[in-house]
Amino acid sequence: MPDSATPPRHPFETGLDRTPANYVPLTPVSLLARGAAAHGAKVAVIDGDRRITYAELYGRCRRLASGLAARGIGRLDTVAILAANIPEMIEAHYAVPMLGAVLNPLNTRLDAATIAFSLRHGGARALLVDADYAALAARALAELDAPLLVIAIGGSAGLDGAGLDGDGLDGAVPYEALLEGGDPDHPWTGPADEWQSLCLLYTSGTTGDPKGAVYSHRGAYLQALGNAVTFGLGADSVYLWTLPMFHCSGWSYPWACVAAGATQVCLRKVEPAAIFRLIAAHGVTHLCGAPIVLSLIAHAPAHERTAFAHTVRCATGGAAPSSTIIRTMEEMGFRVTHLYGATESYGPATACLAQPDWTDLTADERYLRMARQGVALATLDAAIVADPETAEPVPRDGSTVGEIFLRGNTIMKGYLGNPEATARTLAGGWYRTGDLGVWHPDGAVEIKDRAKDIIISGGENISSLEVEEVLMRHPAVMLAAVVARPDATWGETPCAFLEVKPGTEPPEEAELVAFCRERMARFKVPKTVVFGPLPKTSTGKIQKFVLRDQARAL
The missing domain is CATH 3.40.50.12780 (ANL, N-terminal domain)
Structure with missing residues (x-):
């Protein structure tokens, strides 16, 4: 007689087993095998005069x-x-x-x-x-x-x-x-x-x-598909490598481009003249880069630009690009998509997707919406903004600040040989990014700052990104970074480090202060302004820890 303690298996759990016919472990290598079979004679990679087909x-x-x-x-x-x-x-x-x-x-x-x-x-x-x-x-x-x-x-x-x-x-x-x-x-x-x-x-x-x-x-296989779907890659796409492939494995685009059957154009060094030339020569349709890359393109002098007649989709990540940069890029023929992610999330985890009601907005309002970090990629399980202490989601009111949490198959396995850091970062079933943001009613996440970059002045929290956004609307400013400077009265106050556009004289500090006061609360206006080149990491991110040291020494 059957053991009455053992319940019978459900019909959906009986005779429906994994076999080599219906289950194959996912791997991005299979994308290339498929690409060679489907697009064998098509050019997969362009590097100067070199042409490599998918079969090759x-x-x-x-x-x-x-x-x-x-x-x-x-x-x-x-x-x-x-x-x-x-x-x-x-x-x-x-x-x-x-x-x-x-x-x-x-x-x-x-x-x-x-x-x-x-x-x-x-x-x-x-x-x-x-x-x-x-x-x-x-x-x-x-x-x-x-x-x-x-x-x-x-x-x-x-x-x-x-x-x-x-x-x-x-x-x-x-x-x-x-x-x-x-x-x-x-x-x-x-x-x-x-x-x-x-x-x-x-x-x-x-x-x-x-x-x-x-x-x-x-994770790599799924991220490749998520990138291709989100960024609109297809067999007719031509992707220009303005993003370092060593950075998050090029945001997983070496796999995404092949998944779509696209052509990849190699670029050794990011130079505006080369970018424009390759766009025109090869009909480039897509490129990615940090905001600093967008800034280089947007501010390229006329003699370095080559005209092109088509629209180029441009994805950017890292710090939020200013609405001014987005506007300039759009006017030049680029369509900007803002992404958000990290090394720990295989690159992009969220994307800012245009909504139907944006057509009713003014240009300035639309550009501000475009600078948001957006919603989760289709291959990510979830992206939320939560209270870092309780892990409870914050209200979707666009004002309550919390920490951005991510979860899904496209989150890293962990840190090699560092179980303590892995446990801290992948705590409570979420990847805790350390980025602070708000959640809007339409589900879009908007970064307000890194937790360590929030400036607390006289008990008021000031988002350095918000102040930077205003500063970069000034016609003379190309890049802005705002950090906290110790202050005997207020505890700390905003200190702005500014890099002006090529061939432009730095504006007077009083002019900048007046410009800011027209556009933000007085307590958020920088009390100190410093002009000069901004220190950057190897991937183009501004090194705020260096600027904090400089601000303390002023």
Whole structure:
């Protein structure tokens, strides 16, 4: 007789099992296999005079995987890469996961000691080096105790490994030679478990050592689809690499572009003249970049601009772009989408989506709405603004400040070797971003500040972003950063650091103060104004911790 203590299985749980026919672990590598089958003869990557079709890209990636495997690289081994936005960086995003290994894109703008820390902490077994960064790589490798397999990618000096002599990488394996010896039909099966680690991305780490966020195959696959849907990528899209591919794996766009069957155009260095030239030459339809990139484009002098007749979709993240920048970009033929995310969320997690009632708004009101951080991507489970103490959602009134929480499959697995930081960041079932914002009635999130950037003056909370937004409406101001400066009477007051537009004289402080007083409460107006270049991180973010030190010393 059947055991009465064991309830019978439900019909939907009987005979409906996972099999290789109906369940395959998700991996972004499958997107390239599909791309080669569907768009084999189509150009996948453009780099100067080089053209690589989807079929060739797939073959090159399999050759690279084969070459790495022949040299002992396998499952969960870390393969680092130090390179600019070149085709080989795209290839690494597929070849390394083909082996079940973990790709570690390194920030080319960091110092040798930080590069060495990342290689050591991530347990790198191999390092792919763009020849243009050979000297930096050599200095970093000199700080390591154990040697690595070094593979040299020919940079601006050529594709045969030239330009490496004397840079300390004389024993490196040339990249193209590795591919020549590789198998273009190298078999790959994907991960046995889609939760398997795929990528290791180090945060910028303004205090202490950087933390290594770990991505999964599942998360990368879903983020690729989320990006493609949100940004409107399709087979006719041409994506320009104005965003560093080492930053959050290029916000996951090496995978998103291939998922859509788009063409990727490489760009080694962000220069306005090159951006305009490539847009016109290749019919670029999409690009991404930090607000500083938008600022460079918007303020490019006339002689650096090349005319183009089509609309270019431009996605930006990081600090909220000013409504002035959005207006200027739109007037130049760009359609701006504001995104929000972090290394911990595979790049974009939310997007500002235009609403039907925006057509009834004035231009100024619409640009302010466009600068909001928006709603969750379709592949993210949820984005909320919550009380950081209780984790209860705040009212959707557009004024109650809380912390932005994210949750879903496109949140990192955690920080490598740092369970304490992982537990703090992924607490209570949410990724706690540390960003403060409000929730609007239409569901859109709007960042007000980083928790550490709120200025408390005389008991009043002042959003530095709000003050920066007003300052950047001044016709002479290109960039603004506002931090707290200690004050004997008020505790602290706003201190503004301003970078003026090229060829523009700094305005008088009294003029700026009057400009601000017309547009905000008096207690929010900066009490101190400093002109000059703003310090920035390697990814273009303004280093407010440096400015805080400067403000305290004034």
